[in-house]
Amino acid sequence: MHIADGILPVSLCVAGYAGAMAPVYLLGRRIEPVQVTRMGMLASAAFIASLIHFPVAGTSIHLGLFGLMGILLGRRAFPVVFVTLLFQTLLFQHGGLLSLGVNSVNMGLGSLSGWWLWRAPRVPEAVRAFLAGFAGILVPALLMAAEFSMAGYGKGFYYIAAVYLAAATIEGLLTVAMVGFFRRVRPQFLVPA
Numbered sequence: 384m385h386i387a388d389g390i391l392p393v394s395l396c397v398a399g400y401a402g403a404m405a406p407v408y409l410l411g412r413r414i415e416p417v418q419v420t421r422m423g424m425l426a427s428a429a430f431i432a433s434l435i436h437f438p439v440a441g442t443s444i445h446l447g448l449f450g451l452m453g454i455l456l457g458r459r460a461f462p463v464v465f466v467t468l469l470f471q472t473l474l475f476q477h478g479g480l481l482s483l484g485v486n487s488v489n490m491g492l493g494s495l496s497g498w499w500l501w502r503a504p505r506v507p508e509a510v511r512a513f514l515a516g517f518a519g520i521l522v523p524a525l526l527m528a529a530e531f532s533m534a535g536y537g538k539g540f541y542y543i544a545a546v547y548l549a550a551a552t553i554e555g556l557l558t559v560a561m562v563g564f565f566r567r568v569r570p571q572f573l574v575p576a
Contacts, residue, residue: 385471385486386527388479391534399485403465406491411462421572422459425452426467433471437550444550449490450519450558453497454512455565455572460494461487485530489523496522497558508566509559516558520551 391399414422429448436443452460465487471477478486497515506514524547531540565572 385468385478386482386489386530387476388481391482391485391530393481395530395534396481396485399482399488401484403484403487403491406461407465407487410458414459418456418459422456422463425456425460426463426470429464429467430470433467433477434475439546439549444547446550446554446557447490447493447520447523448554449493449523450497450500450512450514450516450554451561453494453499453519454501454515454558454562456494457498458495460498461491464491464494489526489530492526493519493521493523508562512559512562513555515555517551517555519558520547520554524551 388396425448429452432446432448434445436445449460449464452463456463465483468478468483468486468490472480472483496518500514500518501511503511503514521544524544528540528544531537562573
């Protein structure tokens with residue numbers, strides 16, 4: 384799901400930076416010291432999860448934990464996604480520096496989608512958790528496919544987004560399990576920072 388440098392037009396990458404920097408700044412302002420530990424732990428968990436790849440339908444996928452980050456961090460998830468992607472780019476070349484803004488928008492909106500779905504009133508907690516995890520992966524995949532289509536690569540990338548349905552389902556189930564775990568051992572974590 385990480386878009387490498389040289390694939391998208393520079394103009395789209397510049398627009399991606401413009402679209403990423405505003406939320407990184409606005410959603411990352413006035414962080415309380417108590418929030419920093421949770422943000423760091425979730426950045427580390429997402430970083431590690433991205434290193435474990437699973438072969439699916441001729442490509443490989445990995446967990447992103449974007450929905451879980453949305454649930455546990457709320458609006459703070461977007462800046463955490465940006466920092467996580469920056470380190471993945473610098474250390475492992477997952478994506479590129481030029482495309483970092485686009486990747487941050489895609490995956491950051493996945494985490495914010497998870498946060499918004501988590502906050503849905505009168506929906507059972509397990510359903511909200513599943514939808515948050517599911518959307519956390521599917522939203523970035525659909526955005527990536529749309530960007531590739533806008534860049535003139537055709538609609539074949541929607542096939543990749545369809546492959547991510549499996550990843551989104553797995554991520555949704557994992558998010559349900561993690562929310563159940565936190566509900567039992569640290570219910571205060573389920574109130575976003």
